[in-house]
Every structure is written in C-alpha cells, then in structure tokens.
Amino acid sequence: MVDTDGNAVTGAEDDVWHASPDGLYENQDPEQAEWNLRGRFFSDEEGMFAFRGIKPSGYPIPMGGPVGELLTALQRHLFRPAHVHALIHKPGYKTIASQLYSHDDPILETDAQFGVVRSLVGTYVRHEHEPVPDPVVTEPWYSLEFTFVVEPGEAWLPTPPVSAKRDSTPYLPRGTL
Template sequence: MYVDATVVDPHGTPVAGAEVDIWHSSPVGLYENQDPDQAPMNLRGKFTTDDNGRFWFRTVRMAGYPIPTDAVVGRLLKAQNRHPYRPAHLHALVFKEGFKTLISQVYCDDDPHLESDVQFGVTRALMGDFRRREEPHPSGAHGDAPWYSLAYTFHMEEGKAELPQPPID
C-alpha cells in the first residue's frame, strides 16, 4: 500500500516541518507488540512533512481486529449483543509548534465494521479512500498488481502544541 498524505492548517495552507508518527496493525490484525513473529516497532514510522506539507511511505494494508473480550468489556458487549471488532485503520500523531497536536485514525472505507465499530470511532471525515489498483505500480520497482493507494489530508487547528505523556516511563 502506498500512502500519500498532506498536513494543512485551517485555511488549507500546507504545514511544513510537522512531525508525523504513523502506526497500524498487520494484514492479520495484530500490532507488533501483540505478535512475537513481528520485529519490534514493525509497521511504525516517523516522518517530517516537506515544504508542501506532504509525507509519503510504502507499507502493507492493515486489517481490522477484535478488542479483548475476556473481562468486563467482553461481558458488556455480550449483554448488548454486539461484536468486538474495530475496522481497519491507520493511526497518526501530528505535532508542530503553533498547532494543537493531532491524534487521529484513518479508517479503510471498505471495512465491514465501519458502521458498527465497537469503539464508535468512525466518522465520515476519518474515512480514507483506500483504492485497489490493478495496474502495475508506476515506479515499476515494487512488485506486481494488485496494490492499494491512500491519499489523505490531515487538518490541524492552531493552538498549543503538547505531546501526550506516555503511561509508562
């Protein structure tokens, strides 16, 4: 999958020099810290936007996954007759001085759990256009078809830039 993203301010002006952390699950719906077969920090990356507010990368297409159901949340979902699934999504944390830190997710628009996300996180604004491409990639350097593309714009608000504090030192 090829991701081409842009970060803009409230007026649509590109935000150059923004730090962007990206992470997502594997094609089987596991993050690297859940899967002993994945290398540490797999499917995670840190980027800096260019002068046009753009960053881009190549990755694998992520999959949705079930949240843990072996405790109180599982009993609650069972009582409500609800499934435990999250739709496939890409996480982003965008940081730039002069802007509120943006922590967001971009959801795969063809995931079967979009309308029933167990965490109620999906909105139209957060749905990405994950396009399946049948032709070879234009670069010719990265394998055969099919492949996926995602073009997405992240909108930042002006304000104080603060990074969240990690829960573990």
C-alpha cells in the same frame, strides 16, 4: 497537511502505526520484527509526507476485560474496522491523535469503539496493470491520500504505550516516538 486557511504545514511530526494482517500490533506479536508497521515522518515544504506499507486489517478488542463483557452483554460484536493511527504534532498547532479508516471495511457502521466518523474514512484506490511505485510492490496495490487539517493551538504529546521499549532501544534517540 494544511492549516485552516489551506496553507501547507511543514515540519510537522507524523507518527503512524497499524496492525498486521493478523490483526496484531508488533508489541502484541512476537512473530513481528521490532517496530514493524510503525513509522515517523516529517511533512515537507509542501506539507506532504508519504510512506509505503501494507493495507491494514481490523482486529477484535480484548474479550476478557470489562469492555468485552459490556459489548457481549449488549450483543455487539468486538471488532474494530481496519485503520491507521496517526499522531501529528507541531508546536503552535493542536495535536491530532486520530485514526484513518478503510472505506471498504464492512463494519464501519458498527465499530466496537464507536470511533468512526465519515471525515476519517479514507478511500484506498486499487491499482492493477499500472506501474508499481517500487520494484518490490506486487499487483494489485493500493494507494491512499488523505489531508489532515491542523488548527492553531497548544501542542501536546502523550506518553506512548511503547515508551518503555523505546527507552531500551539503543538506536532510537530519546525524544523520538
């Protein structure tokens, strides 16, 4: 993570979350563990944060609501391409609430939410016959690097949809998530 001059931004709070291979977020899926595929990180002295996860999948938006009806009437499909959500927050900088898309998703051009722009497409690099980053990782595995640029400005934090669950979870301190 860098500022507009290219300097590392340290101590930025980075929330990331994405859907499972079944296309469901953990709060939509009783089969998943609480907080599965969600994480919070802070950028280090080099402005970096890193984590191990799974390659995300796309999913359909709800078909029964008005947006689904509208897209159906327009003869558009209801799917979103695979993406990872990111919420980056540090006082003194404009908060980034964004989604990072997988370069190899076949519906980048026709996202039901019209959310894809070229600057938010990340390239997953496939690795085989290379050392794995952790013994539990099996081949093939993928890596993704992406640089967020934060601008000076007012920071803000939205109320997350999972806030009720957060507040009832004893092991998460208030003010997180």
